[in-house]
Amino acid sequence: MNKFLFALALPALFSASALAQTNVTVYGVVDAGLVRESGAPTGPVTNLSSGIASGSRLGFKGREDLGGGMAAVFLLENGFNADTGAAGQSGLLFGRQAFVGLTGRLGALTLGRQYSPYYKTLRDVGDPFGAVSLAGRAGNLLATNTRTDNMVEYVSPAFGGVRADLAYGAGETAGDSARNRSLSGSLGYTGGPLGVQLAYHRIDNATATDATSNALLAANYNAGWITAYLSYAVNKGPGTARGDDMVAGVALPVRTGKLLLSHVRHDDRAAVNRDATQWGIAYLLPLSKRTDVYAAYAAIDNRNGAAYKVGNATDRGTGDRAFNLGVRHNF
Template structure:
């Protein structure tokens, strides 16, 4: 079924949206492959998994010109598992993202379930595996704060290379407006080969002192054939949740594909001293503009029973070592 036919079908089912169908885009990712995991407490396992490089998804996005430089936007993105057909994100209909907003010369305001500024800084700037979240991803050891519900986000226009991204996630708890709320923000500078972002994420819980705070400084520099990336994070939380984390890596063109390599460290600043480190290497080879194959290998060294596992874009993994080999198609 082609995109035009799908759009026509949606217009027939939802006639109230028919006027805006001309600027609605349908897109998606189907990603599946083999994962070999070793070092887990239950033993070694080989899986046919979905969404190792990118979570499998289907999405709808649109933009309507309101005049005077103002436009309305929306995005609906459903996640699914290509290996079983089951819904992703715990069965949510649009568990990946869903938001509506306005954009213009002032910037952009969006409301809904969205990626946090902190996650985007780590994914887009600090982590070489961020766009292809294979076994070597920094998120195996570092906080990612991927999505937040009830999020109101504002992104400024670029001024001399600087942009700001601020967001507030309502906790929606009766009698306690602070409980489960999130405060997020990122200040970015991108000019030429340099990209730097300072990001912050805070989650408040029941008490004023019961909160988790993550601060990340991420940077990348394109030297031409090689792009170097890295990030340093300071994490503070209630009780024992405090650490210093670091990721360093490179992206290197190799033949017509890309070689990825990174090293990640988790320095536990509590009395338990449950440190961990990870080495990862991967390769992404395009078969066309929309189809690629990929492979990756990563190993975590856990200390004092820290228990981190090697995961990917969709799965947290079960062991301290993993090998990924898969195929991804985008449309």
């Protein structure tokens, strides 16, 4: 009898398994172009570079419906250099992102190597170059706190346009959980053309005796014919170090493309007063829904020994001026 019942149950088990299969999407970006850098002590250099507007990548993401409005999700994203074929992010297999989690009506909980809430605030709300990371990116002067290892992140549902994003990165140091840990979070509002977000990021040092913290208030307003961006950051530590940053810029549709303009300022509050300002301009021209070409230029004015460089999505740069020209394909 037991064998008979088991035989009857097998088709139902296989049917349920088929219904619960994970839907997996393979995606990626291949981005390459010319980068001309100048202003370095060693002289100007022209490179064929990868990941100028967006880091070249190959990713896998999946979702399994668990019922009751809940789903399991995962994302594995590898970074690579299209100019050489070498792995990015210091050779990590999935150095861009690697996480798994659950989503539902109460929000999303994910675990792994992920973008910090602070970085997403700067990228999505406060920087006109945030989504492309060309030469005029705010991250040339501002702290970005891009990725965090060992991170647990909770993103709430939106209530009246308000959403919270909280994250904890475990330091994984025996005897003291505060050592090397990171704390990050954001609270944002999106309503109609306006987006406003407040973010905070803190990293404790290896002995938990000091920390670096960054607070950022970012906003943008889409008036249709123009989107305006404004951000202000306050940075503290290590020690008595203090600096304030400001980003102002616009995105303008021009013919079939988009023109980006930005001004970034770093105000060093320490006695050495190593201030810096950056001006950036870029133009992106879509050739199709998946492919675009771009050109960008940025220059930094370093003062009192400051040594900030003009980088892009992948490289930190070598000098205080850079020109980008390339092509990006999404698949």
